[in-house]
Amino acid sequence: MSLVGDRRVDPGLSRNRPRGNVGVLRIAVVVLFVVLGARLAQMQLVDGAEYAERSERNRIVVESVSPTRGLIYDRKGQPLVTNSGSFAAMITPSFLPESPADRYRLFLYLEDLLGVPALQIEETVTAAEERGQRDLPVPIARALDRPVALMLQQVAADLPGVTLSVEPRRDYPGGAEFSHILGYVGPQSPDEWRVLQEDGYAFNEAVGKVGVEARYEAVLRGIPGRAIREVDAQGDLVTTIESTEPEGGQGVLLSIDSDLQRYVYELLTNTMGEANTAAAVVMSPVTGEVYAIVSVPTYDNNIFSLPDPGEEYQRLLDDPRIPLLHQALSP
Template sequence: MDGGARGRLRPPRVAVPAPHAEDGTVRVNDARLLILQFVVAVALVALSVQLVRMHLVDLPVAPPGTDALSVRTIPIEAPRGLVLDRDGEVLARNVPLFTVAVVPGELPADDAGRRAALLDVEQHTGVPLRSLERAMTTGLATIDPLVPVEVHRGFGLQDAIALRAALAATPGVVVETRAMRLYGGGDLLGHVLGHVGPIPAESAEEYLAAGYRLNERVGQSGVEAVYESELRGQLGHRVVLADPTGREVEHVSQVDAVAGADLVLSIDVDLQRATAEALERGLDTGFEAALSREVRHDEPIERIGAAVVIDVRSGELLAVVSSPSYDANTFSGLDPTADTVALLTDEARPLVHRAYQEVRAPGSIFKPLVGAAALQEGIATPLTQIRSTGSLTVRSIYDPDVTYVFKDWTEHGVLDFYGGLVRSSDVYYYYLSGGYDDPDGTSFEGLGVERIAQYVRQFGLGAPTGLDLPGEAGGLVPDSAWKEATYGEPWVLGDTYTLGIGQGYLTVTPLQMAVAAAAIANGGEVLVPRVARGFRVGENVELLPREVAGLLPIDAEHLEVVREAMKRTADGPLGTARRGEPEGITIGGKTGTAEFGPQHPDDEFDTHGWFIAFAPYDEPEIALAVYLNHGSGALDAAPVAHDIFHAYFNPPTSQVGTLASPDSTGGAP
């Protein structure tokens, strides 16, 4: 399979999107099974709702004429759209949920009557009176007192029947059937899926203007927030006559709700799982190596990392993993639990996705970008030879008696462009980035900080990529103006040297480096990455348009040289990326080991482990980036990439229902 097509065969799943049709849509395989699944789900939910109506609504009513009847408009909640992976695996669905809600504006006006009503609720639900009183006087209750405020949820049908009977005479209290969001996959997709929750009080006016009712639950993070308007659907309502206690007496009219659209993600759950497992193995080795250092003196070690897999042709993210992670179901309750408090206070900050919300120095995975710029500017050719004696010594421009030594990681001897990348020589890239005046009188012109900054920004560094998830960090591409404005100091040659090897002030996200690797692989297109593939409409998936952020200002022949150098880095006998190449597949890769933190007594630093790569070499399909907070690019991060490539090119057989959640036949509340 070396360099050829991957032959990625997978037995059909239920609701698996099939290859593109001629009209640009994607056909969903086995439509009859999909329709059957949907019909069964709707029938089951309809049956449960009807049972609830029989028990909770159709109770004896007041005799006609005993009291004046009033017209009430009761909203009908729209079923929120499902979220599925690219193969049709349901990742987020709706399940029926019984709740007790209090309408502050319908409580008795006098303090004694109000307190008595809330004491009834306390007696029958166990919710403390103090909590009930606080709910009636804070948040959304202060904006619209006629909006029901949920105070108790998560009980079964029999309890709902009992509560409706017990609280029937309590004014302002209703027992409702709502929809609760249920997420599959445990902590595999918590950041990507996000969660829904109550409308924040500070955003109430904005949501009201958009046609929301204030007791709706809306997307708070992840795709639930980004695609809120598509997933939400449209509320319906029914008009009824009700007696003074709020009991329905007669149905007048109804406008049905319109279900939200089903969102299909680009994520491949099988590959996401394999990527997460590979990342954990890499974190183990990097963490153990950091622990073994006797010079640490009890300094903290953070066991965190990330990995991204991107389709180099479309920009679709096939896997985007962060460790540690969290289960989105943790946020399904009304009030914070011990689990939510633990998440919010965890020093490892599991709510932060390390692939796109946190930045680090990239180290030597930055070198292919510098090399491409040097080729384009004529600073180097494939044959440009530079000798590395293990270090470079530079005299201070302010005091010639002061010298600075810039080290290589070893003495390499004479290297051409390919050898400079294969051996990841720092001295070679000191020359390309900052230039050097040799003691023998020869001079080598480097790119300089301004040209480096100009080029690497074209790769997508220094700004958010446009990912369709909230909170993306942009990182920093420094230049002389930035340093002057930030520190009040001029940019010096040493700054350029450290920038040229991916250190110093430069910071990136793993996602940005995956996008950059994809641009090298696909011939220069800088793609906008996304986790949403499209929306399911009937039997089809309407794909979102492919987005190109820009084209690299680098000639095709120069990108080919960089690709070849990355291939030699992965499959050559001296390449630092050899551990990243899987059996039978030729890749292009680059390792990075970025120093950070304080210098230890042995003059060494802790290091981040990085790896970027693309495959197959001849016809690239995917690119990836791996980041380990502690570790080596060659020893720890590269094997993670190896395992990810192996999983991609050797997919498992179909595993319908493998997510750690109840059966995924949902679709209605």
């Protein structure tokens, strides 16, 4: 039984540009400036001498540049996934104030700005240091709203070690009927990273967890680039010494027919009656290619692109029907 066709296609990239009411955005930014201005001014006054002294100690950092992940297509060449970007707040432990009190004051400021508890930020920094990644940026808040990202961009130059980044985001527009086939990508666990770092993975790089995303991780991932940069003691870029562009991942062409997959899903859900679970497979008796494979109940794999999918994920784990289980592939 085969889900993947004989050929691969080049990856594509869908860019979603956020829109919004300009007036509302401006008001939001002004409010944020008023709320946070006093604390930022205090930090500048108290820590200004230390930051000025440290700014004289530039250093060289080597950063991994994530490649564009390859797309997954149905047998007709219709994309079943898209790539976009989302704002993330990053922090580099080695650029933080040396004084624990000054560090925590910075974390409290970030708590006000990002809505992330200062203690959680401190734990993220500590974990990065324990992994030996003091010189690498780690995310402390993901999927930032545009007004918050704009505010962070305005003040980041005054926050040692804090930067605004655009992270790759994987979206699944096809609906829940494709979730068991495609799977999803997500952050690495510490145990996964201990293995994947041998293949050049950065700790904050998303990986395929289940489904086609996991099975064809090596094909979809691509080859990361590398940037060697000189930065000042706050982590602000001085100059780029050398850079290598990443190579995008290859696309994967499935044997699945999207229209047939949707039809079988609707047929199954409308006729299963009081049954808790159901599954169906449509395949070629000649080639063994799978044209449709449906498992009910299913789930929305887009929840794993949320900044914190914990609550939704726990709901799926607690569901006695086990929606995360692919019924069509279970014994």
